[in-house]
Amino acid sequence: MKLQIIVTLKKDVLDPQGSAIKNSLSTMGFKNIESLRQGKIFEIIVKEKDEKVALSKAKDMCEKLLANLTIEDYSVKAIKE
Amino acid sequence: MKASVIVFPGSNCDRDVKVSLEKFNIKTSMVWHADVKLPKSDLVVLPGGFSYGDYLRCGSIASKSRIMKEVITHSKKGGLVMGICNGFQVLVETKLLPGVLIRNINLKFICKNITVKVTNNKTNFTSKTNRNSILEIPIAHNEGNYFANKDLINELEDNNQIVLQYCDTAGNITEQCNPNGSIKNIAGIINKKGNVFGLMPHPERASDELLGGVDGSLIFKSLK
Numbered sequence: 088m089k090l091q092i093i094v095t096l097k098k099d100v101l102d103p104q105g106s107a108i109k110n111s112l113s114t115m116g117f118k119n120i121e122s123l124r125q126g127k128i129f130e131i132i133v134k135e136k137d138e139k140v141a142l143s144k145a146k147d148m149c150e151k152l153l154a155n156l157t158i159e160d161y162s163v164k165a166i167k168e
Numbered sequence: 169m170k171a172s173v174i175v176f177p178g179s180n181c182d183r184d185v186k187v188s189l190e191k192f193n194i195k196t197s198m199v200w201h202a203d204v205k206l207p208k209s210d211l212v213v214l215p216g217g218f219s220y221g222d223y224l225r226c227g228s229i230a231s232k233s234r235i236m237k238e239v240i241t242h243s244k245k246g247g248l249v250m251g252i253c254n255g256f257q258v259l260v261e262t263k264l265l266p267g268v269l270i271r272n273i274n275l276k277f278i279c280k281n282i283t284v285k286v287t288n289n290k291t292n293f294t295s296k297t298n299r300n301s302i303l304e305i306p307i308a309h310n311e312g313n314y315f316a317n318k319d320l321i322n323e324l325e326d327n328n329q330i331v332l333q334y335c336d337t338a339g340n341i342t343e344q345c346n347p348n349g350s351i352k353n354i355a356g357i358i359n360k361k362g363n364v365f366g367l368m369p370h371p372e373r374a375s376d377e378l379l380g381g382v383d384g385s386l387i388f389k390s391l392k
Contacts, residue, residue: 100315101349103275152232155225155261157268158315 088135089166090145094154095126138165169194172209176201176230181216188372192388206238211248214255226311227257249364253309256366265359265366267316273349279308282347284355285335288328291358293365296390302339303383305369312368314350332356332367
């Protein structure tokens with residue numbers, strides 16, 4: 088089963104990379120961007136047929152390594168192929 | 169006193185810190201990250217560098233390495249732990265120190281001499297400095313921007329856990345002399361118990377006249 092994990096900075100954490108990218112896009116002519124936040128995507132294939140079990144494992148991975156919960160939030164979903 | 173310096177793949181200040189520790193008569197062994205046993209030590213140093221190429225988050229993968237279990241046990245027993253630069257990042261990732269170190273506010277790798285004020289000299293790591301003394305020590309990092317929520321900052325202040333703060337040469341703690349955007353100009357903190365210390369400046373790079381400065385020596389002389 089394929090899982091997709093998205094890790095992003097929490098709303099109140101400054102994202103200087105996101106701001107730099109937003110400014111660059113504005114300079115290129117992409118106007119009206121209200122906000123831009125950068126994050127990370129992990130695609131993980133696990134040997135697990137039960138979606139519930141797979142998602143719970145992914146959550147555990149996020150809490151133990153993939154995200155730093157002091158500054159980051161995560162979301163997990165299974166991808167149907 | 170006996171020290172162990174942990175070597176991770178990508179550490180690059182491990183030998184420098186060993187030279188500095190030995191200069192101040194601290195017997196030092198190098199310990200590989202995959203080792204399972206920590207030699208008998210009073211102090212563990214997590215050196216600067218780019219452990220695991222700074223993959224995922226700086227210090228995150230090193231914080232899960234085998235030897236870190238031993239380092240955590242050592243600290244829980246009251247043993248001293250000092251993390252310099254990448255070592256500080258490893259300490260926040262292991263939660264031995266609170267808060268996080270995020271990307272410098274100007275998105276640049278900063279490598280220069282800065283001045284820090286010793287705002288707490290009653291620690292095992294700063295006892296040979298005077299309170300509010302100003303030390304000139306180099307920094308070299310991309311992720312040294314200390315971040316924590318308000319409650320945690322209040323807690324750090326209430327418990328006198330902020331040890332070093334970026335300041336100007338006269339000792340004023342201002343926004344202009346904050347190189348990386350750290351909250352409260354934080355350059356170094358200690359845990360509540362007082363045995364785990366993390367700092368972004370590199371004292372080992374200011375421990376000999378040949379290196380251009382000796383202010384970092386005071387940190388090594390303080391170790392006890």
